[in-house]
Amino acid sequence: MKNKFPTLAALGLLASPAFLPAAATVNVINGDAAGVGFNDTTAATPVGGNTGTTVGQQRLIAYQRAAAVWGNTVTSTVPINVYATWEALTCTATTAVLGSAGAAEVFSSFPNAPVAGTWYCAALANKLSGVNNSTATLTPPTTGTPTIYQIRARFNVNLGQTGCLPGGGFYLGLDNNPGAGQTDLLVVLIHEIGHGLGFQTFTNGSTGAYLTGSDGTPRPSIWDTFLTDSPTNTRWTQLTPAQRAASALSDNLVWAGPLVTAAVPNVLQVGVPNVAASSPSLPLQNFNVGTASFGPAITNPGITRQIGQVIDGNVANVGPVGLACNPNDPAAAATLSPANAAAVNGKIALVDRGTCSFVIKVKACQDAGAVGVIVVDNAVGSPPAGLGGADPTITIPAVRVTQSDGATIKAALARRSRGAQANVVATLGLDNSRRAGADSSNRAKMYAPNPFQSGSSVSHYDVSATPNLIMEPAINAGLGQSVVPPADLTFTLFQDIGW
Numbered sequence: 001m002k003n004k005f006p007t008l009a010a011l012g013l014l015a016s017p018a019f020l021p022a023a024a025t026v027n028v029i030n031g032d033a034a035g036v037g038f039n040d041t042t043a044a045t046p047v048g049g050n051t052g053t054t055v056g057q058q059r060l061i062a063y064q065r066a067a068a069v070w071g072n073t074v075t076s077t078v079p080i081n082v083y084a085t086w087e088a089l090t091c092t093a094t095t096a097v098l099g100s101a102g103a104a105e106v107f108s109s110f111p112n113a114p115v116a117g118t119w120y121c122a123a124l125a126n127k128l129s130g131v132n133n134s135t136a137t138l139t140p141p142t143t144g145t146p147t148i149y150q151i152r153a154r155f156n157v158n159l160g161q162t163g164c165l166p167g168g169g170f171y172l173g174l175d176n177n178p179g180a181g182q183t184d185l186l187v188v189l190i191h192e193i194g195h196g197l198g199f200q201t202f203t204n205g206s207t208g209a210y211l212t213g214s215d216g217t218p219r220p221s222i223w224d225t226f227l228t229d230s231p232t233n234t235r236w237t238q239l240t241p242a243q244r245a246a247s248a249l250s251d252n253l254v255w256a257g258p259l260v261t262a263a264v265p266n267v268l269q270v271g272v273p274n275v276a277a278s279s280p281s282l283p284l285q286n287f288n289v290g291t292a293s294f295g296p297a298i299t300n301p302g303i304t305r306q307i308g309q310v311i312d313g314n315v316a317n318v319g320p321v322g323l324a325c326n327p328n329d330p331a332a333a334a335t336l337s338p339a340n341a342a343a344v345n346g347k348i349a350l351v352d353r354g355t356c357s358f359v360i361k362v363k364a365c366q367d368a369g370a371v372g373v374i375v376v377d378n379a380v381g382s383p384p385a386g387l388g389g390a391d392p393t394i395t396i397p398a399v400r401v402t403q404s405d406g407a408t409i410k411a412a413l414a415r416r417s418r419g420a421q422a423n424v425v426a427t428l429g430l431d432n433s434r435r436a437g438a439d440s441s442n443r444a445k446m447y448a449p450n451p452f453q454s455g456s457s458v459s460h461y462d463v464s465a466t467p468n469l470i471m472e473p474a475i476n477a478g479l480g481q482s483v484v485p486p487a488d489l490t491f492t493l494f495q496d497i498g499w
């Protein structure tokens with residue numbers, strides 16, 4: 001070993017940035033059988049900078065571009081092999097698993113491990129130790145030669161065909177310019193390889209149980225040392241399994257990594273759509289909201305008015321509800337009763353989800369003179385989902401709050417004085433004390449919906465991030481290829497975990 005040092009030193013002296021190789025070598029291993037996936041010989045027209053002339057060639061070229069994005073970003077002396085196949089993944093006419101990827105193996109307490117007794121994915125363990133610890137092999141059918149790999153990736157070979165989001169399919173160009181209904185393969189590849197490089201926990205987020213090694217010892221993932229419950233400031237490694245499982249459902253899960261926190265102001269924009277409400281019995285409180293696909297956007301300074309609750313029914317075990325639907329035909333336009341119309345006129349109306357569409361409810365309130373609408377969810381879950389639907393005649397803003405937050409607001413309203421609804425004042429606007437996708441301390445929110453979503457919860461950034469991030473659980477339109485600030489926070493998180 002000793003005689004190699006002069007060689008390394010000489011390389012260092014000679015190297016200039018222009019001649020440096022990629023910071024890491026990321027290889028794509030074609031694991032498909034003849035005629036399948038990468039080996040599909042169906043003719044294809046070059047598109048968006050992808051010069052391949054068969055479907056298989058274009059898939060491989062896009063893969064190699066994604067591998068290069070990461071190879072030019074992370075640093076490792078140990079090559080990273082991505083064993084990749086195209087397979088039939090879960091699919092229906094309206095939803096599809098685009099792809100999946102993860103680490104082939106995990107290691108703990110390897111030489112130079114920054115945190116002892118903690119799992120690291122293979123590619124990161126190899127980088128940190130400077131040697132190839134990997135032992136996992138797979139054998140590509142076309143070569144018959146077992147190959148060591150650090151990342152396993154599968155992509156949906158049927159996307160765009162009958163029964164699998166028909167008419168869409170992957171866009172194979174390299175210029176982020178997919179057609180309507182198409183999914184940008186390159187962005188999805190960057191996302192999936194990101195998981196394989198360590199954007200994931202190996203802890204069971206559903207039970208909170210750590211991954212148990214072959215020696216029978218459960219160990220946390222390096223991921224868990226940064227996952228933090230925001231209100232209590234408690235790291236996952238300080239929690240019991242049951243507490244971790246609860247944290248994974250809390251909508252309060254954040255990443256307490258110093259580099260991501262420092263980068264959040266350069267990436268995420270100020271202002272989170274929000275309901276701030278207060279009353280004599282309710283100290284000022286912020287409620288997370290889901291925004292509507294119809295009506296005006298939530299802006300600042302927003303609308304500050306008294307809340308007026310619609311009450312037009314009674315549900316067993318729930319109590320009074322305000323559906324604001326047409327009782328004769330849930331699909332038809334609705335009109336509020338005179339009493340309800342008076343209750344919401346000039347106010348922010350509070351209604352309940354259920355029976356009829358969101359646009360029918362909101363339009364009925366608007367027709368009665370409401371200046372905004374808060375829809376209370378009728379099912380347990382968080383964070384509050386958006387409000388779907390379309391009606392160009394709606395001109396007032398509308399949001400959804402969770403069932404439990406709605407119950408808090410209703411309880412304040414129910415503290416009546418002289419038979420009238422209590423005076424609960426709400427502002428429907430942007431909370432400018434936070435950035436979209438972070439807590440008030442600039443710690444990035446992690447995806448923690450209730451109910452738990454296997455494969456998505458905990459191992460992604462939250463969907464509230466604005467602008468959108470590559471490592472959100474769903475691929476949004478308009479994402480580019482950069483994984484660093486100011487566009488994105490993926491590599492910054494990698495730096496927190498040791499890359």
Ligand SMILES: [Zn+2]
Pocket residue numbers: 191195460472473
């Ligand atoms: Zn993902």
